Amino acid sequence: MAEETVFDFIHMEAVSYVFQGEKVSEDEAVSKLEHMGFATGYRLVERLTRESGRYKDELDIMKYICKDLWVTVYKKQIDNLRTNHQGVYVLHDNRFRLLTHMANGKQYLQYAPRYLAFTCGLVRGCLANLGVTCVVTAEVTHLPACKFQIQVQRG
């Protein structure tokens, strides 16, 4: 089966949908994508964690995101997870699936954020449903590598 293709194309259309029309504010479009990602992640994690045991702590949850979730959605694990132990986690994906067909280098760099917004939302949605409130941002300097930063909101 080739269902990942279906996801790729739906995602592609979602991005082109929010950017269609003449006067689109980049912020508004990106926030729509983020929102769709959030709604998807929130629901997805409900299903994915149905068979898992309970998570011990925040780090345990982050590891889950880097492994199980990433494999399910992006067919590979996160390559590197770092944390400052004060609520900031940085996830490195050296070959982020949604960018691998696009470029190897800096071409299309200015458009890359559009293709990361959904994922930022997805991660935030997953974490929100697991009880971790946070802000997720992404950064690319060299496609298809990509860095997601999760900043947990305490209190």
Place this chain on the structure above:
Amino acid sequence: MTINSVYILSKSGGLIYQHDHNIPTLEHEKTFSFPLEIKLELQNRNVVVSYGQRDGIKVGHQLAAINGVKVTTAQLEDGRDAMQVLADEANYPINLKFTRPKLTTNEKIFQASMFYPLYALASQFSPEPKSSGIEVLEADNFRMNCLQTLTGVKFMVISDPKQSGIDGLLHRIYELYADFALKNPFYSLEMPIRCELFDEHMKSALEHSEKLGISNV
């Protein structure tokens, strides 16, 4: 093995000789009920299958007969209009015969004139200097070999892609052309070749090649 036809083009691209040696007849007959399951349309005043390929009837085939009555340029022999007959439910069930269209003489002349620029362009597009024009043109189930003389006359043979010995045949045809056309005092260049001796020799050359083709395979 099969050699289908021979074309000879003059230096200026005119078709000066054409002979169909072995053209298979592809005909398919089928009885249809209303409404018709294949899509037909008029192309160059002929009724042609545009969609709905089945039972050997292919897209591009032409309507040749309705209930055994011959159809030419969308008209039945009895004068009725083919499309109208097909549209009327009262005429069903209906027996239709389709064939792969054969080229008319005019179409052959036209196609020959199409090949002329193709040949020249092939040389112009060459990534290597000093290229000839097209020597062999191939597709699935189709092959055409072409020999151009130094004087610019083109000999073309269409054959089964597995047919061997075509180069020899082309040279043989060149010889025949030299012997029976050029050396004929009544033949003027650029004009169609009408010469019984040439025809006869051509036929036997083609038959000979077909036989050789078999033994070589």
Place this chain on the structure above:
Amino acid sequence: MAVCVSVIGKENSPLYVWVGSGREELHLHYLAHTGLDVIQEKITSVTKTPGDTRDLYLGLLYATEEYKVFGYTTNTRIKFVIITDAANTTLRDNEIRMMFRRLHSLYTNVVCNPFYIPGHQISSREFDKGVAALVAGN
């Protein structure tokens, strides 16, 4: 089988309550709610004892003379409570566990409906059907 099934949201607000016909609704609500405290306790104690199974199924929360109260929690902090008659001894622990798992699965389907807003009361034909089948032991 069960006399009460309830789904309780992240902030302890009830999302869905089913009570068997002819039962004292208010009392059962109260029992379910009391169960929440026990669930809370169990969850916090687990994190302190390493090597615990961390099972989503929390087992019997407590029992009164009339009823037994069982609990279950999801990773997404949704709590399920199932109450049975104390007199009902035919139900084994494993069957209760299976009921919770089915309930969890039903709940997941509700959340995955794009028109359901998380945290809101559950009003879904499919979920109603599923719970009805669950409590009937089908």
Place this chain on the structure above:
Amino acid sequence: MTGLIRRTFVALDEEIFKSLYVALIRPHLEYANQPRRHCEMTIYNLYLFDRDGQLLYYAEWTRKKQSGMTKDEEAKLMYGMIFSMKSFVTKVSPVDLREGYMSYATNKYCLNLYETPSKLKFVLNTDTHAQGIKELLHQLYTQVYVEYVVFNPLCSLNKPIESELFATKLDEVVKQSPAYASRPA
């Protein structure tokens, strides 16, 4: 040279050996190979047209002669030629054809046309001896065009292809093909 590396570095791990090999030995091999490789090249250039006859991509490797036209004119003429060629073959052929692939050869080169059912046209000029070109073109379609154009949301299907990644991958696949560097003597 390999011996020298082996002698100088006693405890070699594979990684180091590899980098040394690349640094010290490869240049020699490549130097030795260069003139030969040059004359062995058998893939000249490639045109990719969309269903409307627009040139989506052009690449050339060892083309020695230009047509003397602008790229634009050349592309138009090339498309016109393959269009006529298809029509010519369909009309003149005595039997029904299976569509999708055709080729012609002159005394110097061979033009190969591969057309997908979606009417993309790949035109590859090769040496007259080149083998397996139909498979190569199919590979360019499935592994390069589909992967790096169809799946790249930033590539419009009806605009010339600007993706550098596409260009790189295309180049890789062509250069890895046996037809690129082998000519029977």
Place this chain on the structure above:
Amino acid sequence: MSRQSMRANDPKKVSGELFTLTYGSLVAQLLKDYENVDDVNRQLERMGYNIGMRLIEDFLARANPGRCYDLRDTADKIQQAFKLYLGVSPSIGSWSPGGDEFSVVMETNPMAEFVELPEHCLGLRYSNILSGVIRGACEMVQLEVMAWFIADQLKGDNMTEIRVKFVKRLEDAIPAGED
């Protein structure tokens, strides 16, 4: 029990759910953006059309199905594509007498697996993207068709049924200046 060993979830299944959920979020967003449900239906069809135009290339590359010169062939290919991309095997049937119209019937529709339509969007053709995909994909292989939903489980029907009608065969583009 370790967490890994408890993962009875079939990863394939889950990744199918990913597109189902993503699609759900997209539809929800459209409903938020448009006031009119008809506009949403249209937008979904258009998105499907765009997807179809790309998806067909992936399908041709993966399945290498050859060319279609008959609508029955086309129907078979559509069936094959549903299996490949959605993991369901629809049945093909209800042919019109002229053989130019047929139905694609699904027992379960993976696009709408968890969906229950709320009262206020009963006019929504939730899976309308599929009709767009069929139209877009066919157009890329020179086949103009119309595709529309005639039954939908979300609206209480027993099955989900898409009707496909042949319109015409599209011809090759003629090179500039040669017509």
